[in-house]
Amino acid sequence: MLDRQLPVALSIAGSDSSAGAGIQADLKTFTVLGVYGLTAVTCVVAETPGRVARIETMSPEIVREQIAVVAKSFPIRAIKTGLLCNAAIVRAVANAIVDLAKTVPVVVDPVMIATSGDSLLAPDAIEAYEKDLFPLATLITPNLDEAAKLLGESIQDRQSMERAARALSEKYRANVLLKGGHLSGNDAVDLLYAEGKIVEFAAPFVREVATHGTGCTYSAAITAGLARGDSLEMSIKRAKEFVTRSIRDHLAWGEVHALKHPL
Numbered sequence: 001m002l003d004r005q006l007p008v009a010l011s012i013a014g015s016d017s018s019a020g021a022g023i024q025a026d027l028k029t030f031t032v033l034g035v036y037g038l039t040a041v042t043c044v045v046a047e048t049p050g051r052v053a054r055i056e057t058m059s060p061e062i063v064r065e066q067i068a069v070v071a072k073s074f075p076i077r078a079i080k081t082g083l084l085c086n087a088a089i090v091r092a093v094a095n096a097i098v099d100l101a102k103t104v105p106v107v108v109d110p111v112m113i114a115t116s117g118d119s120l121l122a123p124d125a126i127e128a129y130e131k132d133l134f135p136l137a138t139l140i141t142p143n144l145d146e147a148a149k150l151l152g153e154s155i156q157d158r159q160s161m162e163r164a165a166r167a168l169s170e171k172y173r174a175n176v177l178l179k180g181g182h183l184s185g186n187d188a189v190d191l192l193y194a195e196g197k198i199v200e201f202a203a204p205f206v207r208e209v210a211t212h213g214t215g216c217t218y219s220a221a222i223t224a225g226l227a228r229g230d231s232l233e234m235s236i237k238r239a240k241e242f243v244t245r246s247i248r249d250h251l252a253w254g255e256v257h258a259l260k261h262p263l
């Protein structure tokens with residue numbers, strides 16, 4: 001019989017027409033992990049994994065209203081933010097979730113650049129993140145490029161990764177999961193800095209797969225774990241396994257290259 005009491009999570013993110021990243025990745029991930037996903041769309045991105053053709057942003061008012069209406073009607077257990085495009089949307093999101101964030105975990109994936117290298121975030125949005133959204137975050141999940149941008153210094157090895165995770169956590173007073181990608185050898189190593197200590201999450205780096213949307217899938221899977229009531233560490237551990245499995249079991253469509261999602 002169907003379980004009619006699925007935990008509910010809200011994704012606030014952009015739409016990716018190639019459906020490997022963004023709100024589509026979040027919804028697929030929530031569904032596979034047994035969580036009902038709600039969405040607030042921040043922008044529509046016309047893209048394939050290799051190229052962003054055009055982005056149209058929603059107004060801050062419609063972003064705010066999408067959140068307000070679902071927050072009134074559904075028992076939201078966790079929130080995830082992805083691509084927020086500009087400062088006005090970051091502020092609108094922060095205002096819309098400020099009450100919920102008092103009781104519900106908030107995962108902030110500070111998406112700045114697409115896998116293709118295209119910039120996705122207006123430069124003025126970083127200040128809005130720092131002032132309005134990071135203070136509401138349970139967990140911030142930057143990759144190395146995003147962390148370097150937030151700190152104003154580059155990260156080249158395991159030691160500087162540890163320093164950066166700690167510095168970001170202290171700067172923003174939030175738990176930070178710094179995603180190391182292929183930085184160190186044969187493993188994809190991520191570092192969580194939480195409650196004064198570092199916890200490492202490692203998995204074999206899957207080579208020769210052109211991925212797109214792994215960051216979105218990872219943070220969505222963490223959010224799903226939190227929505228189900230798992231601890232932060234358990235949510236990250238399971239999410240890391242899920243993403244690694246998804247990359248390993250990737251789909252491939254000739255010229256668009258391999259996509260990481262198994263659905």
Ligand code: PXL
Nearest residue numbers: 014015016021022045083114
């Ligand atoms: O992977 C980052 C990302 C997030 N959100 C949306 C995107 C992308 C990358 O292209 O399109 C909507």
